[in-house]
Amino acid sequence: MIRLAVVSGKGGTGKTMVAAALADISGMPQVLADCDVDAANLEFLFHPRRLTTEEFRGLAAARIDPERCRDCGICADHCRFGAIVRNDAWEVDALHCEGCAVCTYVCPVGAVSMKPRLCGEIYTSATDRGNLAHARLFPGSGNSGLLVTEVKKRAMRLADGADLLLADGPPGIGCPLIASISGMDAVLIVTEPGVSALHDLERLVTVCRRFGVRIFAAINRFDLAGDICARIEGYCEREEIVVAGKIPFDTSVVDAVRNGRPVTQGDSAAGDALRALKNTLFAELGLS
Structure with a gap:
């Protein structure tokens, strides 16, 4: 062929x-x-x-577990793409998340993980x-x-x-x-x-x-x-x-x-x- x-x-x-x-x-x-x-x-x-x-499902996006999050905001401080926003709690705007996973490294309680997103x-x-x-x-x-x-x-x-x-x-x-x-x-x-x-x-x-x-x-x-x-x-x-x-x-x-x-x-x-x-x-x- x-x-x-x-x-x-x-x-x-x-x-x-x-x-x-x-x-x-x-x-x-x-x-x-x-x-x-x-x-x-x-x-x-x-x-x-x-x-x-x-x-x-392609590039992974960050996800914050509200049960584990201590509301410190460290992840938002380190996100250079502005993908972590505060509503009733800290959330990830998947449209802005570039999948760099920095937030998973800086979170002191392991509340952030990377999940494959539907692309x-x-x-x-x-x-x-x-x-x-x-x-x-x-x-x-x-x-x-x-x-x-x-x-x-x-x-x-x-x-x-x-x-x-x-x-x-x-x-x-x-x-x-x-x-x-x-x-x-x-x-x-x-x-x-x-x-x-x-x-x-x-x-x-x-x-x-x-x-x-x-x-x-x-x-x-x-x-x-x-x-x-x-x-x-x-x-x-x-x-x-x-x-x-x-x-x-x-x-x-x-x-x-x-x-x-x-x-x-x-x-x-x-x-x-x-x-x-x-x-x-x-x-x-x-x-x-």
């Missing part, structure tokens, strides 16, 4: 659009994973039928294009990298008989991205002809190189700035990165997203370009 992650150096490049198109036209047994847990959108294009729902939910679902592992991170919650790892674990459990694991990864180069590309065979970086996008592409390639994955690129809306598109192609040539495809600006993409479907489910210039991209990419990966 080939494990492929579709990623981007910045948000708004069309990464999920490309991932959904590849999933729509792959033509092979596959399992899907939406690793962009901070803004999971793949489900909106495939209308999944929920199979399982699990709680995700989100993990789902497995069925779609017309294969099973999907996805998740939702609750607002204000952290540890999205850990949640991405859990999503990938669920995807692997669903991968029996699949020839392709296709993951829609997060933008950027942070912990969620690292969790997404770890253990993958290849990444497809979706970029666009902009100065900031080129800069972020370079940073993302530097990170991906450290994980030994094969790197491919796709340039979305390539015809909006020919000079910068040429710079991106020149960079990829110097780095020996195959540009698997270039997708033109096409309002059909917006129409498809608004109607909750991959753009490849209709006739359009962008759809044709994505089909050509898929053929080039899959040939490079040895997928029939």
